[in-house]
Amino acid sequence: MDRNPRGDKLQPGPADSAADQWIRVLAHRRKDAPATVASVIERFDAAGVTPNQVASHLEDGGDRLYAAASSGGADWAVEFGGERAVALLAAEVSTLMSHLVARAASVRSVCIGALLDEYSAVTVASAIGVARQKVYELARPSVDPDYLKTTPWRNHE
Template sequence: MERNPRGDKLQPGPASSTADQWTRVLAHRRKDAPTTVAAVIERFEAAGVTPDQVASHLEDGGDRLYAAAASAAEGWAAGFGGERAVALLAAEVSALMSHLVARAASVRSVCVEALLDEFSAVTVAGALGVARQKVYELARPSVDPAYLTTTPWRHHE
């Protein structure tokens, strides 16, 4: 065996590349431009945050980050990689939640449109607790196939 100090390189594992891991973890960003997603990944990597760390915080909806911040204990962010990492993780939890809000709104739109086929806007508005004018705004059905089919915290076998 030849020695090659400082010249040995680790070969990437065949099973799951880092790019594949980021794609899986950031699935809620499918609608974002590839350059935007690349910039997000770059910021995470610059802060030393791994795809598994991001996944962990998305799966708990930011609960651990919130609990630590609410504790106001000195240095609370250090356990998560510091303030920069926490700010990025919190922003990603927010991006996921925004995606889920849009997904839920699309489901509501489909239902409101269906209700308007059978009932007046006044009746639908009363049943849903919204203004009559809002009913027409809500009735724009669009279940985009780019929405996540399941939340990160729900695992299917």
């Protein structure tokens, strides 16, 4: 399912089916096998976690989870559904961040490939702060169309 920048929202609407809500919230898992995504949804459902809750934590990058965990308060995880729910939510934040890291690396590789068309590997390596040998490894230009076009926390007005 493609995202529509400035036209859609990560938060599911009340008219969306449960499957549509999960597809929207887990858009960063497009490359995962359908069975993997189904397992993720099953685990969230079993822990009582809704698509809206997942969306909320993806949108804040796990800030509230981190603040609560680092507070040292007793039973801090209860407000988020308990330790199991928090573990699943934190894992999903991590999965989204991994997706965004891969997306950024893809953009960097396209730029390095373009730089190598004009400059030597030594010049490019020096300019971006990597070893000359690493430049060729990094220069695999391809921006995968399955990457998210926007981050979940971006205002989609």
